[in-house]
Amino acid sequence: MPSAIAMPDDAASDAAPEFSPGAQVTVQLPLPVEAYDYRVPEGLTLVAGDMVEVPLGRRFEVGVVWGKGESDVPAGKLRDIVQRIDVPPLNDTLRQFIGWVAGYTLQPMGAVLRMALNPARGWQPASVPVLVPSGRSITEAGLKATLARQKLLAAATKERFSTAAALARAAGVGAGGVRDLLAAGVLATVNQSAPSPFANPDTAHARPRLEAAQAAAVRDLSEKVGAGYSVTVLDGVTGSGKTEVYLEAVATALARGQQVLVLVPEIALTAQSLARFVGRFGVRPAEWHSDLPGKVRRATWHSVAGGEAAVVVGARSALFLPFRNLGLIVVDEEHEAAFKQEDGVIYQARDMAIVRARLTQIPIVLASATPSLETVINVRKGRYQRVHLPERYGAAALPPIGLIDMRAHPPEKGPWGRSWLAPPMVEAVNQTLAAGEQALLYLNRRGYAPVTICRTCGYRLHCPHCTAWLVEHRLTRRLMCHHCGYGAKLPETCAACSATESFVPCGPGIERIAEEAVARWPNARIRAVASDTMDRPSAIAELIDDILSHRIDILVGTQILAKGHHFPQLTLVGVVDADLGLSGSDLRAAERTFQMLHQVAGRAGRAERPGRALLQTHDPTNTVMQALTNSDSEAFIACEVEGRELLSMPPFGRLVALILSGPDEVAVTAVGKQLAALAPTDDGVEVLGPAPAVLAILRGRHRHRLLLKTARDVLPQPIVTAWLARVRIPASVRVQIDVDPYSFM
DNA sequence: AGCACGCCGACT
């Protein structure tokens, strides 16, 4: 939990100190180096937060003035700042936030700062040429002050024009005169920053009609806007109107002239939420994610900094944007694991969003139909407030969920080979098709078969760079590693025993389920869908349209179908392997499975056509399965809470994982041993490992993990810092620190 | 992060 490090009281820093020429200031660079001091040159006055260009070695970098310079560098080493960059200074709260995140995640401050600055690289805000008077009069330039020239000059003085034609039109004269004025130096062309591409949202554009419960929720949320820091959990099933409700809180903040950040787990799936914004406010909000084209990125960054972009809908990294006047943060689908950044600076965007809200003294809303366990516990402890949206009239919360015990109902073998659908599932699909409705067969596994095995010797095809099986994809006729992207053709002979034609696929992926479905229901229109077939942004939209207009009878798909859409004719959801994801080393595996199955099941029916969900399981007595069939989240949560408390796992204890990696396994193991030997022995601290990571080799790097566990009231950060300082780590071994890891061991 | 300096293999 992000409360590990004491937060400074709201810094009252109205009188920002100025740094005059000759002063020594600390400049934080967006590099993994400590902050360096520089001298303010003649003719420049700076304040903390100003962005400046400084010399570094033989190159130049853009950094941020962090404050008064206090290091005692030899005077000869102190170099002059080159110039101030013409952008608004990073405000105090953003700088505090960057420092806080660095301290919490144990990353160098510069590495965190980089996330805030990198997107703007280039520093030239988009600009357009405009015609401006140079100050020299027409007669001074040696021209005759004709009426047309005077009109042109007057028009250019009054307003900015980009083209000669536009200026001439405004002046009511011909365009020819502009050329003369330019040539004589009466007018000049200068670059002016381009207007923001983001139009102002219209809070009155389409006010929704709210039901009583929604109106009450809107009141609750809107009251918090402008009233300082608060965390509110907005929960309610899909279709209960969560989005409509938080959009009204957004409207409240906008009406106060403040900016709003809406964090979403995956930008690929936000086409719908963008559409809802447009529907509500009449304009497209600014979007933010890592693969925005460079130009758009820079324009967006500058518009956010300048305050012209009023609403940003973005993925994790949007958290580090330089908002000028942030008034509200919304985290949509707060339970999603995608908020956890897993490489580079490792952080939980939802947790860090709460910290940013606290430092900025603004409200934050966590929206989800299935809030995460941590969030639920925080609500119970009174740390977060809760606004609950009841289901709408006529919209069932969840369809009836049935379990199919795979031990009692093993799938029957068909002429096509092995099958994976149990007879009750087949029957349910038959009924659905007969009723002219749609079915979804859900399996969170891409490809044809997760493992390919040699039937002669038992050899399994695995990735040469990772500890992972190669997944057969029949569509592309290739074997793929889902971790590093390695691909190969299916070999003719087995590398271990030289047998030919001996490889057999083992287990199902969605392609294999689709194959079975095609064999069983030859007249049905069947479509297999996974993230790899949804590469274009428009592909999802097309798919949704195909489902809605009933051009598909049976949909076979992965997680990509789990969230966010209403399909009224889809009345059966069959989960092929509900046990998948229940085992494993992930603390939150059961929770995630519960959330996912809950969401998948939520696809079924609604409105006038009732739906149902069937889960195939080998373990029908499992808590997750039982909680699902009884639609009893409370029981499930209680059970999970108890389990975590018993093991002192988060949020009842704190975890920090160290991931050692490098091309040389011996070196990695040696560092692991050293760390274990010098592990902290404080009270309330426990170190587990080192052990090979789940993916012991990833992209050719050997990986070992250690896990530090502390009691809830023990801050792990200083312990880890001291620990690492005791061990000499060769450059060939990288140590990644994962505070609050999601997967352990 | 860059970019240098610095010490060992295959080429003009």
Next chain:
DNA sequence: GTCGGCGTGCTC
């Protein structure tokens, strides 16, 4: 004999 591999170290 040099060009160049990337290991270690520094940047106010």
